[in-house]
Each structure stands twice: as C-alpha cells, then as structure tokens.
Amino acid sequence: MIQVTFITNDNKTVSAPENSNLLRVSLREQGGIPFKCGGGICGTCRCRIESGLDHTDAVKPKERKHLSEDDLQQGYRMACQTFLNGDVSVSWIPLADRRPASRPAATEP
Ligand code: FES
Numbered sequence: 001m002i003q004v005t006f007i008t009n010d011n012k013t014v015s016a017p018e019n020s021n022l023l024r025v026s027l028r029e030q031g032g033i034p035f036k037c038g039g040g041i042c043g044t045c046r047c048r049i050e051s052g053l054d055h056t057d058a059v060k061p062k063e064r065k066h067l068s069e070d071d072l073q074q075g076y077r078m079a080c081q082t083f084l085n086g087d088v089s090v091s092w093i094p095l096a097d098r099r100p101a102s103r104p105a106a107t108e109p
Helices: 022-029 071-072
Strands: 002-006 010-018 046-051 076-078 090-092
Touching: 002 046, 010 022, 071 076
Parallel strands: 002 090
Antiparallel strands: 002 010, 046 076, 046 090
16 A cells, blocks of 8 residues: 655545555545546646655656646646555645636737
C-alpha cells in the first residue's frame, strides 16, 4: 500500500494500493481534488505533487495540453491522468479561489 496526503484538505492522509489513479483515490477517500471530466480534457484536476513526484508515472500527452514544461518541472500533474507507485503529497488551488478560465480580454469598443 502507498500513502497519499491531500495537503489542501487539512493534510488528510489515506492508504491506497500501488498503481492507483490519483483522482480515483481522491474520489474514493474524499480527498477533495476538484474534477469534472475525469478524462484529461477539462483541466480541472490540475494539482501539484509537492513530494513524491518520483512516485508518479509518465506524463501523458493529454496532460501536456494543460501543463507547460515549467509546470511539469514544478510537479504539476492532472490527477485524472496520474498513477501512483509510492507515497505522494498533493496540493491544489480550490475551485473557489481560481480565476475564471482565462479568456482573451474583451476589446473595448
Ligand atoms: S478531470 Fe478533467 S482533466 Fe482531469
């Protein structure tokens, strides 16, 4: 078993089998990582692996649509696309604190 610590959720720590999907663990254990599609499309499940990045599997092409090389270096992953083979700690920005999806600024008339 591995341990997953949900930093943004009061450091809630749970156990899960190896090779678990991060979003599935969050759903099962009420870890609290935000999500919508569960399929790598929406970008909602963006989170940061604060420790244990070595315990995550390879970055998927779908993740690269949401994350820059810089983001990846800093430990950002899409939870629904990430599988775990060791202990990790994960944080995220709560939905309420996120700015609306960036859109091109409205042009003044
Ligand atoms: S939940 Fe939509 S990309 Fe992960």
